[in-house]
Amino acid sequence: MAETYTISNEALDRLFQAMAQDGRRILAPVDADGRIELQLVARPADVAQGYLQTILSAKETVFPKVERLLSYELEPSKVDLKDATPQALPTVLFGIRPCEASAFAALDAVFNWDTRDAFFNARWQNLAVIGMACTQSDAACFCTSVGGAPDSTKGSDILLKPLADASGYQAEVLTDKGRAIQALVPECFLSSEPSPFSPAVVESAFDQPALTAKLPGLFDNELWVDQSLRCIGCGACAFVCPTCVCFDIQEEADAKKGERLRCWDSCGFSMFTLHASGHNPREKQSQRWRQRVYHKFSYYPQRYGMLGCVGCGKCTRACPVDMNLKEHLKDAAEVQA
Amino acid sequence: MNERFEPKITAFVCNWCTYAGADLTGTSRIKYASNVRIIRVPCTGRIDFMLILKAFERGSDGVIVSGCHPNDCHYTSGNYHARRRWMVFKEQLEFMGVDTDRITFSWVSAAEGAKWAELVNDVTAKIRALGPHEAFHALAGQGIN
Amino acid sequence: MADLVSQAKELLDSGAVQVIIGYAAGTNGTRRPHVARSAAQAACLVFDEGCVQNLASYLVKPEVKRFGKAAILARTATARAALQLMAERQIADGSVRILVEAGDSVAVLDSAEALEAHLALQAEGISAKDRELLERLRAMTHAERWAFWQKELARCVKCYACRNSCPMCYCERCTMDCNRPQWVPVPSHAVGNLEYHTVRAMHLAGRCVECGECGRACPVGIPVHLMTFHAEDSVRRQFGSEAGRTAKLDYALSTFKPDDKETFIR
Numbered sequence A: 001m002a003e004t005y006t007i008s009n010e011a012l013d014r015l016f017q018a019m020a021q022d023g024r025r026i027l028a029p030v031d032a033d034g035r036i037e038l039q040l041v042a043r044p045a046d047v048a049q050g051y052l053q054t055i056l057s058a059k060e061t062v063f064p065k066v067e068r069l070l071s072y073e074l075e076p077s078k079v080d081l082k083d084a085t086p087q088a089l090p091t092v093l094f095g096i097r098p099c100e101a102s103a104f105a106a107l108d109a110v111f112n113w114d115t116r117d118a119f120f121n122a123r124w125q126n127l128a129v130i131g132m133a134c135t136q137s138d139a140a141c142f143c144t145s146v147g148g149a150p151d152s153t154k155g156s157d158i159l160l161k162p163l164a165d166a167s168g169y170q171a172e173v174l175t176d177k178g179r180a181i182q183a184l185v186p187e188c189f190l191s192s193e194p195s196p197f198s199p200a201v202v203e204s205a206f207d208q209p210a211l212t213a214k215l216p217g218l219f220d221n222e223l224w225v226d227q228s229l230r231c232i233g234c235g236a237c238a239f240v241c242p243t244c245v246c247f248d249i250q251e252e253a254d255a256k257k258g259e260r261l262r263c264w265d266s267c268g269f270s271m272f273t274l275h276a277s278g279h280n281p282r283e284k285q286s287q288r289w290r291q292r293v294y295h296k297f298s299y300y301p302q303r304y305g306m307l308g309c310v311g312c313g314k315c316t317r318a319c320p321v322d323m324n325l326k327e328h329l330k331d332a333a334e335v336q337a
Numbered sequence B: 001m002n003e004r005f006e007p008k009i010t011a012f013v014c015n016w017c018t019y020a021g022a023d024l025t026g027t028s029r030i031k032y033a034s035n036v037r038i039i040r041v042p043c044t045g046r047i048d049f050m051l052i053l054k055a056f057e058r059g060s061d062g063v064i065v066s067g068c069h070p071n072d073c074h075y076t077s078g079n080y081h082a083r084r085r086w087m088v089f090k091e092q093l094e095f096m097g098v099d100t101d102r103i104t105f106s107w108v109s110a111a112e113g114a115k116w117a118e119l120v121n122d123v124t125a126k127i128r129a130l131g132p133h134e135a136f137h138a139l140a141g142q143g144i145n
Numbered sequence C: 001m002a003d004l005v006s007q008a009k010e011l012l013d014s015g016a017v018q019v020i021i022g023y024a025a026g027t028n029g030t031r032r033p034h035v036a037r038s039a040a041q042a043a044c045l046v047f048d049e050g051c052v053q054n055l056a057s058y059l060v061k062p063e064v065k066r067f068g069k070a071a072i073l074a075r076t077a078t079a080r081a082a083l084q085l086m087a088e089r090q091i092a093d094g095s096v097r098i099l100v101e102a103g104d105s106v107a108v109l110d111s112a113e114a115l116e117a118h119l120a121l122q123a124e125g126i127s128a129k130d131r132e133l134l135e136r137l138r139a140m141t142h143a144e145r146w147a148f149w150q151k152e153l154a155r156c157v158k159c160y161a162c163r164n165s166c167p168m169c170y171c172e173r174c175t176m177d178c179n180r181p182q183w184v185p186v187p188s189h190a191v192g193n194l195e196y197h198t199v200r201a202m203h204l205a206g207r208c209v210e211c212g213e214c215g216r217a218c219p220v221g222i223p224v225h226l227m228t229f230h231a232e233d234s235v236r237r238q239f240g241s242e243a244g245r246t247a248k249l250d251y252a253l254s255t256f257k258p259d260d261k262e263t264f265i266r
Helices: A009-021 A098-111 A118-125 A176-182 A208-218 A223-227 A236-240 A285-304 A314-318 A325-334 B015-027 B049-057 B078-096 B113-130 C004-013 C056-060 C076-087 C112-120 C128-139 C142-153 C161-165 C190-204 C213-217 C225-239
Strands: A003-008 A025-032 A035-041 A066-075 A078-083 A091-096 A127-132 A158-162 A168-173 A247-253 A257-264 B009-014 B036-041 B062-067 B103-107 C019-025 C031-036 C070-073 C096-102 C105-109
Touching: A003 A009, A009 A025, A009 A168, A035 A091, A098 A118, A098 A127, A098 A285, A118 A127, A127 A176, A158 A176, A168 A176, A208 A285, A208 A325, A223 A285, A223 A325, A236 A314, A285 A325, A314 A325, B009 B015, B009 B049, B009 B113, B015 B036, B015 B062, B015 B113, B036 B113, B049 B062, B049 B078, B049 C190, B062 B078, B062 B113, B078 B103, B078 C142, B078 C190, B078 C225, B103 B113, C004 C019, C004 C070, C004 C096, C004 C105, C056 C070, C056 C076, C070 C076, C076 C096, C076 C112, C096 C112, C105 C112, C128 C225, C142 C190, C161 C213, C190 C225, C213 C225
Parallel strands: A025 A091, A091 A127, A127 A158, B009 B036, B009 B062, B062 B103, C019 C070, C070 C096
Antiparallel strands: A003 A168, A025 A035, A066 A078, A066 A257, A158 A168, A247 A257, C019 C031, C096 C105
């Protein structure tokens, strides 16, 4: 049950201090030479102003780009094996957008599917999300086409909406984690009626349920070839994506010691599905591109009852050749089957 | 008693000239610093610049790369190719901020047993003065969560 | 601006080429590569000041090559890359129609010779901004440079956008993909990132056409192009050869002169 409060800028500053005193590190979007990146911050003044989104997603906090799983030392007649303990520091993600906040559910679906991933869970349990509703959007955004919204509360423990007079924020406290943060400085949260908020306008671009229903029949359609002709097969889209979860496991060892690392992987890479036999079921970029769309809009709904895409548009902005996902999905929704 | 820093130095040497030269150093009973670990390759032309990076990655404080003098390569031109490669690689490493004083390139022939000893002693002293290759050693484990 | 688009469409309509590699309007006012294999698909082609990306990598992409002969809208960078690809035997001389601006009109270059002649008249080098950045870096101490690159490379996620956007990185099995042994670590930790970028710069020394596409492609804003620019400059200064200027391959690292001069070999 959500309760609405007002938190002034000064009160927010006090909240930051209280969270730090409570042993939590705060990660927020920061202006780093013109790029918006998630970094450690001390006070609200350190947070970027007027930003749309970070380049990389917040998934780094629960699924880092490189992570140690185990390490070992080799001696003549024994192996000294140590499981790695994930460094799951209590963390507050401040100022991420509703699209990204809602993406954690898609990661959770995979990391807790049958095996419970200890590394993801340790980090996830120690993470709280203070989301920030959007007052602006750009041509790459399409949250409203995939069941999201610029002011959606999904995935946030506390959702902030900037007040029109810039004196602070409306705060909705949504979960137990959110209430625990509120309890640090309850006087900073003034009970109030919901105040008017103008969310960013994000026009719906395509009928997603219709597209999802249509996809099985489009598998052999030529459109995947044309859409992917400019794709260069890099991993930029998968790596910036808040829901993409594919990973590689690499062993780095010498004669005396070694470690096993998990790192990000991408279905766009040419060798992603290369078999040891030499056969590659997805040897053409069009097959890999098709896989990307189907995984997010067909297989995820089948398997997990949710979409594998939150419409944040990060992939579009990061892509060196502007593979605009919203455009491609719209075209797929409109193509003659 | 002070523990003196003993540098680890990897030497990539060609089989026909420098390796034979190092052998001569030994048979001539010339003493030289024991900090060097020699890795023999058929020719300096075979030395991929990755080998030098890997030596630093695996803990070397200094690297020696040595082969036949120009015009004396057992395979005629391997060392000419190697020379060009080093001319570019050295500049690239400098650009990346690696301390290239830690890498020594040389021509040591099969007859130059004394030169090999002098080279190794000089390099060992130089690397000892530079200290452990902290910059590179600090990379290990960095960027891993 | 010369009307390259109309010329390209004519070539497609006449059947002289089966595919046009050009540009189209992209998201948020940008321009992006566009591959058109029909008149309908060619309708959205544009060519203006925003069209700066190097398109030559599409000339060696199997998915594009399979359609047949290509016409490509080429800025100087694309033309230099195309010539280098011809010199490296990745494109057959005469198999591509390269459309360039010749004053206010369009020139259609269809041979390595023609490309060479055209490029001899183009003075474009790297941008003033990049030249200034390079000079600033070279003026630093090696410790300052190390700190600079370690800070930049810490952001690298090994997406390979830099490699894949480069026309010269056309190897079907890149050295990064070799896993017996795994020469270059796959994970994007400090060692993996340093080694990957150093290896790539070395593989491009003498082959880089200085288009800066790799730097543009990087999603996290690392100036990776400076590394390959430096390697290319190193080869140009020391051996006098330059990528993408001659039809005959003049690759510094596969040739030598007995009297190559250096100052550091004992």
